[in-house]
Amino acid sequence: MSLESQLANTFRSCNTFHHFDKYSDILSPELIQQGFEQAGVATVRRRRLPLEAVLWSVVGMSLFRQQSVWDIANQLDIVLPDKRRFVAPSAVVQARQRLGEEGVKQVFKKMAAHSYQSSNFETWCGLNLLSVDGVVWRTTDTPENHQEFKAQRNQSSENIYPKIRMVCLMELTSHQLIDSAFSDYRTSEMRLAEELIEQTPDQSLTIFDKGYYSLGLLNRWNKVGQERHWMLPVRKDFQYDVVHKYSQSDAIVAIKTSPQARKKFSDLPEIIEARLVSKVIKGKEYQVLTSMRDGLRFPGEDIVELYRYRWEIELGYREMKQTLLDSEYTLRSKRPDMVRQELWGILLAYNLIRQVMTKAASNLDSVWPNQLSSTSSAMAVTQYFAALPLTSPGKLPKHYEVLLQPISMFILPPRRDDRNYPRWVKLKPNLNYRLEKMPVSLTDWHYPARRFFI
Structure with missing residues (x-):
C-alpha cells in the first residue's frame, strides 16, 4: 500500500471519531461500551452503522416521534462517511436487529446506576426518596405481539391491542429512573417488583401503593442491603398486635405471616415487626405501615405526609407518554424483540432528559429537578440533538452549557395544595340504539347517473 493510501485511510478514520463524541456530554461512550460488553454485542468490525449509531437511532425514536427510524439516523448524522450520503x-x-434488546437494556442500566451515584439528591432524614409503581404500554396489533404479550380481556371480549406491564423504580425529587422490569400484560406488578430488589440503592425509602402489600416482598426489600426502608398505606381490615406505643397514633406492631407467603419467600419469618402511623386528614383517618421503627430518627408526624410524594412517579409516567411520545400511546415496532428494544430506548431517552434537568437544577438554589418544566426541557433537549450535526466538535462543551441555561429558567410555579379533585363515577353510555327495520342500501337505483361513484 502506498503512503498516499495509508494517509487517506488514517484521515478517514480520524474523521469518524467526532461522530459519537458529539453526544458524550449527554451519554458517556465508556458507559455505552460497558453496556455492549455486558450484553455480549460488542464488536470491532467497522460498519457504516456501528452499534453506537444504532443506539442513538433507537433513542431518537422517542425524541423524534413523527419521523421514521431511517430519517432519524440520517438527521442525527450518525452514519459513518462513505461514497453514498445515506443508508438504505x-x-x-438490520442494524436494529443486530443490536437487539439486550444492548439497549444494559446501556440503560449502566447509565441509570451511574447517574444515581454521581448525583446529589435531596434526602429526608438521610434517606433518598424512591417509589415503585406500574404502567401499561400498548403495542401494535400483530399476531406475534398477541402471542408474546397478551391482551386485556373480560368475560365477553378481548382488547384489540396487546399490552405490556411495566414496573419502574424512580427517584422522586428528580424523576430519574433507577431500574425497570416489564413482561406480558398478565404478569402481576408484585412479581415484577421482585426483580427490582437487587438494584435498590442503600440509604433509601421506597414508597409503595397499597396494592403492593406483600410481607414477603417488603421483608426482602428491607433485608437486602443497608437501610433500605419502605412504606405503604394499609387497608381498614389490617390485622396486627401492638408491641410498643410511641403515642396514640404511632406504634410498633407485630404482623403474622401466612404459610403460603413463607413457602414462596423462604427468608420470611412467622412474625414481622413494623411501625404503624395514623393521622386524621379532613376528617378521614389514614394509616401508613413502614419499616422505619426508630421513633427518634424518623418523626411520626412527617411519615404520613411523605406518602403524597408517591404521586411523583405518576407524573413521571405522564411525562413519558404525553410529553416524550406526544400522546401516541401505541409503540411503533411490530416484532416482540423490537418492541422490547423500543421500550428500553424510551426509558433511556427519558432518563437522558431528566439527567440534563438534574444538572441544570444543581446550578440553582433550593430548586429540585422535578420543579422544572419537563415539556420545555424535552423540547430543548430535542432541539439540541437536532442541531448537533451542524456543530463543530470544538464548540460542543459551549453548546451543552448553553443548553443548561434555558432549562434552568423553566421553573414551574408552586403547586397548590388546596386543589381537590374528587373521583367521580362516569355515566355508562346508552347503547339502546333504535334499529332501522329496512336499512337503506347504496345502489345504482339511488344514483342513476353514477355521479357519486369513481
Whole structure:
C-alpha cells in the first residue's frame, strides 16, 4: 500500500471519531461500551452503522416521534462517511436487529446506576426518596405481539391491542429512573417488583401503593442491603398486635405471616415487626405501615405526609407518554424483540432528559429537578440533538452549557395544595340504539347517473 493510501485511510478514520463524541456530554461512550460488553454485542468490525449509531437511532425514536427510524439516523448524522450520503432503510432495520434488546437494556442500566451515584439528591432524614409503581404500554396489533404479550380481556371480549406491564423504580425529587422490569400484560406488578430488589440503592425509602402489600416482598426489600426502608398505606381490615406505643397514633406492631407467603419467600419469618402511623386528614383517618421503627430518627408526624410524594412517579409516567411520545400511546415496532428494544430506548431517552434537568437544577438554589418544566426541557433537549450535526466538535462543551441555561429558567410555579379533585363515577353510555327495520342500501337505483361513484 502506498503512503498516499495509508494517509487517506488514517484521515478517514480520524474523521469518524467526532461522530459519537458529539453526544458524550449527554451519554458517556465508556458507559455505552460497558453496556455492549455486558450484553455480549460488542464488536470491532467497522460498519457504516456501528452499534453506537444504532443506539442513538433507537433513542431518537422517542425524541423524534413523527419521523421514521431511517430519517432519524440520517438527521442525527450518525452514519459513518462513505461514497453514498445515506443508508438504505433496510440497513437500519438490520442494524436494529443486530443490536437487539439486550444492548439497549444494559446501556440503560449502566447509565441509570451511574447517574444515581454521581448525583446529589435531596434526602429526608438521610434517606433518598424512591417509589415503585406500574404502567401499561400498548403495542401494535400483530399476531406475534398477541402471542408474546397478551391482551386485556373480560368475560365477553378481548382488547384489540396487546399490552405490556411495566414496573419502574424512580427517584422522586428528580424523576430519574433507577431500574425497570416489564413482561406480558398478565404478569402481576408484585412479581415484577421482585426483580427490582437487587438494584435498590442503600440509604433509601421506597414508597409503595397499597396494592403492593406483600410481607414477603417488603421483608426482602428491607433485608437486602443497608437501610433500605419502605412504606405503604394499609387497608381498614389490617390485622396486627401492638408491641410498643410511641403515642396514640404511632406504634410498633407485630404482623403474622401466612404459610403460603413463607413457602414462596423462604427468608420470611412467622412474625414481622413494623411501625404503624395514623393521622386524621379532613376528617378521614389514614394509616401508613413502614419499616422505619426508630421513633427518634424518623418523626411520626412527617411519615404520613411523605406518602403524597408517591404521586411523583405518576407524573413521571405522564411525562413519558404525553410529553416524550406526544400522546401516541401505541409503540411503533411490530416484532416482540423490537418492541422490547423500543421500550428500553424510551426509558433511556427519558432518563437522558431528566439527567440534563438534574444538572441544570444543581446550578440553582433550593430548586429540585422535578420543579422544572419537563415539556420545555424535552423540547430543548430535542432541539439540541437536532442541531448537533451542524456543530463543530470544538464548540460542543459551549453548546451543552448553553443548553443548561434555558432549562434552568423553566421553573414551574408552586403547586397548590388546596386543589381537590374528587373521583367521580362516569355515566355508562346508552347503547339502546333504535334499529332501522329496512336499512337503506347504496345502489345504482339511488344514483342513476353514477355521479357519486369513481
